[in-house]
Amino acid sequence: MTESQEKLDEGRKDLIIGNWKMHHTHLEAIQVIQKLSYRLDLADYERVDVGVAPPFTALRSGQTVIEADRLPIHLGAQDTHFAESGAFTGEISAPMLAKLSVRFVIVGHSERREHFGEDDALVNQKAKAVLAAGMTPVVCVGETLEIRESGDTNEWVTGQVAGAIKGIEDLSKLVFAYEPIWAIGTGRTPSTDDAAGVIDVIRAALGDAGDVVRVLYGGSVNAGNIADFMAKRTIDGALVGGASLDPDSFASIVRYWV
Ligand code: PEP
Numbered sequence: 001m002t003e004s005q006e007k008l009d010e011g012r013k014d015l016i017i018g019n020w021k022m023h024h025t026h027l028e029a030i031q032v033i034q035k036l037s038y039r040l041d042l043a044d045y046e047r048v049d050v051g052v053a054p055p056f057t058a059l060r061s062g063q064t065v066i067e068a069d070r071l072p073i074h075l076g077a078q079d080t081h082f083a084e085s086g087a088f089t090g091e092i093s094a095p096m097l098a099k100l101s102v103r104f105v106i107v108g109h110s111e112r113r114e115h116f117g118e119d120d121a122l123v124n125q126k127a128k129a130v131l132a133a134g135m136t137p138v139v140c141v142g143e144t145l146e147i148r149e150s151g152d153t154n155e156w157v158t159g160q161v162a163g164a165i166k167g168i169e170d171l172s173k174l175v176f177a178y179e180p181i182w183a184i185g186t187g188r189t190p191s192t193d194d195a196a197g198v199i200d201v202i203r204a205a206l207g208d209a210g211d212v213v214r215v216l217y218g219g220s221v222n223a224g225n226i227a228d229f230m231a232k233r234t235i236d237g238a239l240v241g242g243a244s245l246d247p248d249s250f251a252s253i254v255r256y257w258v
Contacts, residue, residue, distance in 0.1 A: 007236060011212050014230065015175065015237035016254050017051035017076060017138065018244025019106060019218075020058075029058035030065050032247050037071045039251035045072040048237070050254050052244070053078050053106055056092055063101045076104040076138070079112060082125035094126075094133035104136040106239075108164060110181045120163025127164055131173055138175045138239065139164045140218070141202065145182035153180075154201045161205035171209035175216065176202050177239040183219025185242060190219070196232040203234065223252035230256050 007014070024032060033052060040050065053076035054062050062075050081091035097105060107130065108123035127137040141160040143153045157178070165171055178199050183189050190198075195217045203210030217229050218239030229235050244250040252258075 007233065011172075012214050012236045013049055014047065015049040015051065015214050015216060016226075017053060017074075017104070017106075017177075017216070017237070017239050018250050019053045019078060019109070019239055019241050020055065020245060021078070021111070021241060022055055023245055024054055024058060026054075026058040026061040029054045030061050032245070033062055033065050033071070033073060034069070035247035036251055037069060037073065039247060040254060042072075044255055047257075048254055049074060051076045051104060053104075059097070059100045059102060067101065074103040075101055076106065077102050078106050078109065080105050080107070080126055080129060082122070082129040084129070094129040094135065098133040098135055102135060104138050104175065105130045106138045106140060106177075108160075109140045110142055110179060110184060114181075120160055123160075123164050124166050124168075127174065128168060131168065131170075136173060136175055138177055138216075140177045140179050140239070142179040142181050142184075142219070148180065148182065153198060157198055157201055158205045161202055165206070171206055172212050174209075175214045176206075177216040177218045178202055179218035179239060185220070187220050189221075189225060192228050192232055192235075195229060196234045199232075199234045221253065223249055223256075226253045226256040 051074035066073055077097045080094045081088055084093050084095055107126040112118045127139055130137040141157050143156045147156050180190055199215045202215050206213050214236040216237045216239050217235050221238045221240045222243040240253055
């Protein structure tokens with residue numbers, strides 16, 4: 001049996017998501033999604049679930065092009081507020097995202113934790129809000145270089161997972177992304193053995209759900225290294241930042257086996 005077949009038997013189809021961060025206007029987003037779709041065919045989508053997470057301002061355009069062209073591309077958001085509605089100037093709620101056909105929402109990205117002070121309790125509230133609105137939370141966890149060098153990565157990541165899942169009964173609807181902070185946007189990556197080892201720690205922290213939850217790797221993934229990560233049975237896909245902005249580069253990552 002191939003590794004992909006084993007993953008599928010456990011209900012874990014490969015998933016590769018582009019996180020565009022604060023890049024691409026709505027017009028650029030339309031072009032990138034269309035160009036990406038020209039480079040992918042049905043066999044690719046059968047093998048890999050493909051997602052893009054544009055900025056909020058491009059979600060409506062993304063929805064329009066995906067629906068008009070009937071593209072099997074999953075639309076995602078990069079964040080949400082935890083409340084359904086209310087006096088939270090500047091914020092966007094999960095039900096608002098769901099109305100735009102958003103399928104997944106990234107929560108707890110390290111850039112939100114670092115620049116916007118998000119902690120595990122807030123990540124947990126956001127994950128619950130995303131689930132309540134019928135979407136998939138993609139929960140990011142990962143250590144700083146300091147934590148890695150002090151040998152505390154496994155403990156740190158286990159704590160982040162425990163904080164994120166508190167009070168969530170059905171964990172099977174979550175996706176996790178292991179993103180070592182020192183690997184994001186730096187061109188540095190852990191060895192594939194290291195990444196797989198931490199991902200196994202994440203699975204252990206998920207208890208019985210550990211075998212069925214999809215866990216991605218993220219951090220300087222590109223067309224040259226994706227196949228090595230995907231060769232690890234425990235790694236179900238990738239969360240890709242910089243290399244997802246260009247449709248050629250992202251399509252090569254999605255078609256990593258070619
Ligand atoms: C990210 O922002 O989630 C990410 C992994 O970025 P990059 O691929 O650019 O390292």
